[in-house]
Amino acid sequence: xxxxxxxxxxxxxxxxxxxxxxxxxxxxxxxxxxxxxxxxxxxxxxxxxxxxxxxxxxxxxxxxxxxxxxxxxxxxxxxxxxxxxxxxxxxxxxxxxxxxxxxxxxxxxxxxxxxxxxxxxxxxxxxxxxxxxxxxxxxxxxxxxxxxxxxxxxxxxxxxxxxxxxxxxxxxxxxxxxxxxxxxxxxxxxxxxxxxxxxxxxxxxxxxxxxxxxxxxxxxxxx
Amino acid sequence: xxxxxxxxxxxxxxxxxxxxxxxxxxxxxxxxxxxxxxxxxxxxxxxxxxxxxxxxxxxxxxxxxxxxxxxxxxxxxxxxxxxxxxxxxxxxxxxxxxxxxxxxxxxxxxxxxxxxxxxxxxxxxxxxxxxxxxxxxxxxxxxxxxxxxxxxxxxxxxxxxxxxxxxxxxxxxxxxxxxxxxxxxxxxxxxxxxxxxxxxxxxxxxxxxxxxxxxxxxxxxxx
Numbered sequence: 067x068x069x070x071x072x073x074x075x076x077x078x079x080x081x082x083x084x085x086x087x088x089x090x091x092x093x094x095x096x097x098x099x100x101x102x103x104x105x106x107x108x109x110x111x112x113x114x115x116x117x118x119x120x121x122x123x124x125x126x127x128x129x130x131x132x133x134x135x136x137x138x139x140x141x142x143x144x145x146x147x148x149x150x151x152x153x154x155x156x157x158x159x160x161x162x163x164x165x166x167x168x169x170x171x172x173x174x175x176x177x178x179x180x181x182x183x184x185x186x187x188x189x190x191x192x193x194x195x196x197x198x199x200x201x202x203x204x205x206x207x208x209x210x211x212x213x214x215x216x217x218x219x220x221x222x223x224x225x226x227x228x229x230x231x232x233x234x235x236x237x238x239x240x241x242x243x244x245x246x247x248x249x250x251x252x253x254x255x256x257x258x259x260x261x262x263x264x265x266x267x268x269x270x271x272x273x274x275x276x277x278x279x280x281x282x283x284x285x286x287x288x289x
Numbered sequence: 290x291x292x293x294x295x296x297x298x299x300x301x302x303x304x305x306x307x308x309x310x311x312x313x314x315x316x317x318x319x320x321x322x323x324x325x326x327x328x329x330x331x332x333x334x335x336x337x338x339x340x341x342x343x344x345x346x347x348x349x350x351x352x353x354x355x356x357x358x359x360x361x362x363x364x365x366x367x368x369x370x371x372x373x374x375x376x377x378x379x380x381x382x383x384x385x386x387x388x389x390x391x392x393x394x395x396x397x398x399x400x401x402x403x404x405x406x407x408x409x410x411x412x413x414x415x416x417x418x419x420x421x422x423x424x425x426x427x428x429x430x431x432x433x434x435x436x437x438x439x440x441x442x443x444x445x446x447x448x449x450x451x452x453x454x455x456x457x458x459x460x461x462x463x464x465x466x467x468x469x470x471x472x473x474x475x476x477x478x479x480x481x482x483x484x485x486x487x488x489x490x491x492x493x494x495x496x497x498x499x500x501x502x503x504x505x506x507x508x509x510x511x512x
Contacts, residue, residue: 132358134399139353141406162444167405168398171442175394176357182390183364203442211437218434219394219426221385 073187074098075227076180078173079129081118082254083272084230087242088192089127091229094245096188100128102180104173106166107137108144109151110258117253124248132176142166148257153265157199161267164256170203171212174226178216181224189216194230194238196271206231235271236278243281250284262287296410297321298450299403301396302352304341305477306495307453310465311415312350314452317468319411323351325403327396329389330360331367332374333481340476347471355399365389371480376488380422384490387479393426394435397449401439404447412439417453417461419494429454458494459501466504473507485510 075096079085080103092099101122105111115131122129136145143150143163152160170191177189197204213226230238242249255262255269262269264287276283298319302308303326315322324345328334338354345352359368366373366386375383393414400412420427436449453461465472478485478492485492487510499506 130362132362134357135355136402139355139403139406165444166402167444168402168439168442168447171398171438172395172402175391175398179359179389179391179395180362183362202444205441208438208442211434211441214434215394215431215438216391218428219391219431221388221390221425224391 069097070095073185074100075188075190076177076184076186077101077190078177078192079103079118080254081114081116081121081252082268083242083249083252083275084192084194084235084238086118086121086249086252087238087245087247088190088229089121089125090242090245090247092190092227093125093127098186100130100186102130102132102177104176105131105133106145106169107135108166108258109148110253110256113253113255113258113260117251120251121248124251130180134172134176136166136169136172140167144256148259151256151266154267155270157196158267161200164267165201168203170201170208174212174216178220178224178226182220182222186224187222188225188227190227190229192230192238193228194235195232196235234278235275239275239279239281243279259288264288292320293318296408297323298411298413299400299407299409300324300413301400301415302326302341303477304337304339304344304475305491306465306472306475306498307415307417307458307461309341309344309472309475310461310468310470311413311452312344312348313465313468313470315413315450316348316350321409323353323409325353325355325400327399328354328356329368329392330358331389331481332371333367333476333479336476336478336481336483340474343474344471347474353403357395357399359389359392359395363390367479371482374479374489377490378493380419381490384423387490388424391426393424393431397435397439401443401447401449405443405445409447410445411448411450413450413452415453415461416451417458418455419458457501458498462498462502462504466502482511487511
């Protein structure tokens with residue numbers, strides 16, 4: 067694929083399966099790709115960030131780390147310590163406690179201003195179809211309207227790209243495996259332990275995605 | 290006017306003429322009103338904040354101060370020291386250097402998450418018709434689309450209110466004078482000195498607004 071020359075892409079990354087696949091997706095399409103990550107005070111931010119640093123170092127991707135003071139002002143079990151994280155299926159109703167209100171809006175907005183300041187033409191988010199039940203700021207109507215807001219609200223008409231918005235996490239894993247995404251080095255457990263707990267919503271979803279994609283899961287789980 | 294009981298309003302405030310008038314506007318309409326302000330590293334943030342603290346103290350309005358690390362990553366003359374601030378008319382082309390990329394998007398997004406976390410039904414922004422030339426994230430199409438994004442992206446469908454979006458700063462001053470807004474205690478000079486410089490874009494605009502509104506300007510200018 068011929069890579070886009072102009073502008074470049076800034077990928078909002080956590081260090082999990084979806085955003086690291088989005089990073090590899092962008093690297094197939096743009097000559098200039100950088101990652102931006104947000105430390106917003108979640109239990110698992112530190113592990114995610116360590117994973118992301120490794121992925122970025124191995125793929126020669128510049129990474130910017132931004133600290134945002136959400137933890138002090140926002141209400142979410144994700145900001146309240148590992149023992150507050152519910153166990154079970156990712157799409158179940160009790161997972162709503164893990165919503166960090168308008169997190170994707172905040173991250174995309176910051177990334178848009180960063181992109182405008184530093185000459186990127188696009189920001190990329192790895193949200194996917196399975197996020198829609200629990201996270202309102204992962205749904206297509208949110209993505210469409212924030213994309214319009216960012217296009218209207220920047221002089222360079224920065225684009226929002228959401229390549230996985232209408233596919234599943236299993237589809238992402240299937241696609242990423244073909245690109246050689248180093249899933250072994252990604253991290254997504256909401257509990258934030260050294261190994262993935264295997265029981266929280268994201269762990270259950272992660273296992274399920276590899277199983278459905280028929281891709282070998284390289285993750286070491288506690289359970 | 291009967292005040293809205295449910296939810297309450299969170300007003301994004303700098304401490305200048307427009308946002309303090311928006312605060313008083315909200316206080317006429319909602320029983321519960323709080324202010325949120327952002328220290329994003331601009332030359333004048335400290336003076337603005339001191340002004341806002343006084344206004345909030347005098348009007349018994351709770352105020353939350355959020356620090357955002359824009360100064361290190363964003364490009365704007367507003368983030369580069371007082372001697373980088375252009376002089377002249379606010380709507381002139383050289384004022385484009387004072388744009389802080391997607392600032393309103395970032396502030397509204399943070400405010401939306403804060404509102405959702407703390408039970409506010411609406412966030413209020415004091416942008417106005419005169420901002421449209423220079424600041425893309427003050428225009429009606431931006432406001433409409435970010436309002437949709439915030440409504441779609443929050444469980445409680447947080448509203449964005451932009452009461453001055455289609456009126457001028459002179460209209461704001463005329464309206465605020467009737468409400469008894471303490472303009473003497475507001476601050477907006479981009480140079481960030483003890484007194485308003487009287488020459489930068491915002492000072493020129495401020496003077497002009499009082500003159501056009503035929504309201505006595507209580508501001509002490511250097512020039």
